Amino acid sequence: MKKWLMPTLVLVIIIQLSVPAYMIINRYDILKTGEEFKFRVNPIDPYDAFRGRYVSLYSRQEVNGNGKYGTIVVDEDGFARVGEILDQKPDTGTYVKSGSSWRFSLPIDRYYMDEKFAPKAEALVQSTEQEAYVTVRIKNGALVISGLFLEDVAIEEIIRDN
Amino acid sequence: MKKEKWILKEIDAWRKDLLINEDTAAMLKERYSPQKDSNFSVVLFSIVGAILIGAGIILLGAKNWNAFPLAVKVILGFLPLVISQAFAVFVIKFKYESIAWRETIAILTTASVFTVIALVGQAFHLSNDFGTYVLTCGLLSLPMIYILDSASPLIVYYWTILNWAVLNLSVVNAPILLGLFALGALYVFLQRKKVTTRLVYMMWITVIAGFIAVWIVGIMLECSLLLVILSYFVLLLSMEELPEPLLVPLKTAGIIGALITALLLTYGGMWMDRNGQTSVGGGVMVGVTLIAALFFAIKAFRRSRDSFNFLLVVVLVFSCIMRYIWWVWYLDYYGIIFMILSNIILSLIGVGFIVYGTKNTSLLRTNIGMAVICMLILVRFFDSDLDFLLRGIVFLLLGIMFLLVNIKITNKRKRAGRKHAEQDTDI
Numbered sequence: 001m002k003k004w005l006m007p008t009l010v011l012v013i014i015i016q017l018s019v020p021a022y023m024i025i026n027r028y029d030i031l032k033t034g035e036e037f038k039f040r041v042n043p044i045d046p047y048d049a050f051r052g053r054y055v056s057l058y059s060r061q062e063v064n065g066n067g068k069y070g071t072i073v074v075d076e077d078g079f080a081r082v083g084e085i086l087d088q089k090p091d092t093g094t095y096v097k098s099g100s101s102w103r104f105s106l107p108i109d110r111y112y113m114d115e116k117f118a119p120k121a122e123a124l125v126q127s128t129e130q131e132a133y134v135t136v137r138i139k140n141g142a143l144v145i146s147g148l149f150l151e152d153v154a155i156e157e158i159i160r161d162n
Numbered sequence: 163m164k165k166e167k168w169i170l171k172e173i174d175a176w177r178k179d180l181l182i183n184e185d186t187a188a189m190l191k192e193r194y195s196p197q198k199d200s201n202f203s204v205v206l207f208s209i210v211g212a213i214l215i216g217a218g219i220i221l222l223g224a225k226n227w228n229a230f231p232l233a234v235k236v237i238l239g240f241l242p243l244v245i246s247q248a249f250a251v252f253v254i255k256f257k258y259e260s261i262a263w264r265e266t267i268a269i270l271t272t273a274s275v276f277t278v279i280a281l282v283g284q285a286f287h288l289s290n291d292f293g294t295y296v297l298t299c300g301l302l303s304l305p306m307i308y309i310l311d312s313a314s315p316l317i318v319y320y321w322t323i324l325n326w327a328v329l330n331l332s333v334v335n336a337p338i339l340l341g342l343f344a345l346g347a348l349y350v351f352l353q354r355k356k357v358t359t360r361l362v363y364m365m366w367i368t369v370i371a372g373f374i375a376v377w378i379v380g381i382m383l384e385c386s387l388l389l390v391i392l393s394y395f396v397l398l399l400s401m402e403e404l405p406e407p408l409l410v411p412l413k414t415a416g417i418i419g420a421l422i423t424a425l426l427l428t429y430g431g432m433w434m435d436r437n438g439q440t441s442v443g444g445g446v447m448v449g450v451t452l453i454a455a456l457f458f459a460i461k462a463f464r465r466s467r468d469s470f471n472f473l474l475v476v477v478l479v480f481s482c483i484m485r486y487i488w489w490v491w492y493l494d495y496y497g498i499i500f501m502i503l504s505n506i507i508l509s510l511i512g513v514g515f516i517v518y519g520t521k522n523t524s525l526l527r528t529n530i531g532m533a534v535i536c537m538l539i540l541v542r543f544f545d546s547d548l549d550f551l552l553r554g555i556v557f558l559l560l561g562i563m564f565l566l567v568n569i570k571i572t573n574k575r576k577r578a579g580r581k582h583a584e585q586d587t588d589i
Contacts, residue, residue: 005254005309012305013247016271017240019302020278024236027286051280054287099289101330107289145287 034137216273239281385444433497
């Protein structure tokens with residue numbers, strides 16, 4: 001056996017564990033300490049072979065522009081929307097980094113759910129007039145979705161009750 | 163003493179006595195190593211089993227266990243990775259000689275990496291970026307190929323980088339893709355002295371992955387795709403510094419690919435309607451590839467004096483240069499000249515194969531040459547408005563020529579065989 005194998009394996013193990021660990025810590029910190037916003041969305045139910053079933057989310061606001069950052073503006077009704085689209089980080093206020101490198105896109109497009117819950121969630125939203133929205137936490141331009149709601153009640157709760 | 167141990171001892175002795183060189187000793191040792199899993203089916207079924215278990219782990223992770231709190235989900239996500247890593251340590255310590263163990267654990271670790279990264283995306287509802295997801299998993303799994311000396315995760319690695327590249331087509335990503343491909347291909351190159359069936363398969367996969375990578379790079383750099391692909395095949399053809407079994411995938415893909423591409427270049431339509439910008443990156447890539455091909459071809463010629471392969475590479479390099487000139491200077495107006503030259507070049511290649519094959523009684527080369535000439539005539543028939551009777555006669559003649567040449571070469575071989583047998587009897 002070559003001498004370098006074991007130290008290299010240990011190093012690789014550390015890297016393999018650190019990458020997902022860093023991703024978790026980073027997102028968890030945003031969930032705990034980030035600023036909270038609500039975005040109106042339209043959900044439908046697709047599938048990802050690796051990450052499971054999810055509710056695909058489409059922001060109701062049409063955002064057009066070619067910048068890396070979008071400022072966040074909160075309207076009088078309490079819902080957030082993208083204000084300006086910029087190439088540079090804004091000096092003040094909350095902003096979000098684009099989810100795409102081609103053009104600006106709000107990185108809100110997936111809400112993962114139980115495989116049985118996701119189709120029900122879509123059917124529920126389609127059958128009612130109630131407004132769907134997601135709550136997100138934003139910190140330093142990074143955004144993490146914390147919940148999907150229908151008229152202020154978590155979607156999981158509604159499906160469980162039904 | 164077991165016979166395997168005895169032969170290994172003997173190989174060391176032969177090497178010390180300079181009866182064989184280092185490379186041959188390494189190859190013989192690999193072949194007669196007692197620890198080697200000689201049973202191919204054991205290795206194959208271990209890999210299949212590991213793939214199924216890995217897929218099962220990924221699907222279990224994709225289930226999305228809503229009832230579990232985040233902390234439990236995270237622990238469950240990390241569990242397969244930690245277990246497979248522990249097994250990797252075990253394999254290095256105690257089972258490194260077993261190919262089945264190495265391949266199985268490498269596949270399981272790869273699947274576990276996919277699972278844990280997917281779980282993070284799922285738990286935090288991360289935005290869709292499939293390209294980055296697969297590339298992250300591919301890069302995290304790559305070291306296992308080298309550490310566990312396992313070939314099967316290499317296929318997964320190539321799949322991840324090509325997927326990422328297709329989803330992220332941009333000029334900046336072209337050199338990155340080539341670099342990522344080189345990281346995988348390096349494994350096959352480093353293993354070249356231990357020629358095994360497994361390595362030959364890996365070479366085939368590397369050649370195919372390389373072709374797709376070069377194609378994608380051509381699109382990224384907005385270069386003439388035929389030019390980029392032809393230069394890749396020329397490079398494959400020029401490589402000679404590898405053991406014979408590893409050259410088979412290079413030569414087979416190189417000859418078939420180069421001839422098909424050269425045939426496509428004989429169409430008039432290929433030299434018309436030059437679109438798009440001239441990208442410097444594309445020119446640099448083709449230039450470097452062709453210089454490398456010429457370098458390898460000259461080196462091989464100096465060593466073996468095999469003029470056929472050298473001339474084939476030179477002619478194809480000329481074909482690439484011709485295409486490059488047309489592409490850089492937008493020479494659509496002179497398209498007909500390039501088309502005629504391409505037809506002449508392919509005819510010369512075909513005749514060259516026939517002459518070389520007949521001289522060396524090589525049926526394969528002779529038939530390749532005749533197939534080239536026939537294909538050339540066939541495609542020209544589709545180009546022009548010739549009478550069906552004439553086409554029919556020409557094809558009959560070509561068919562008869564094929565049969566006669568094959569019969570002649572077979573007879574020549576038989577005569578040579580008989581002569582050898584007679585000489586042996588005389589002695």
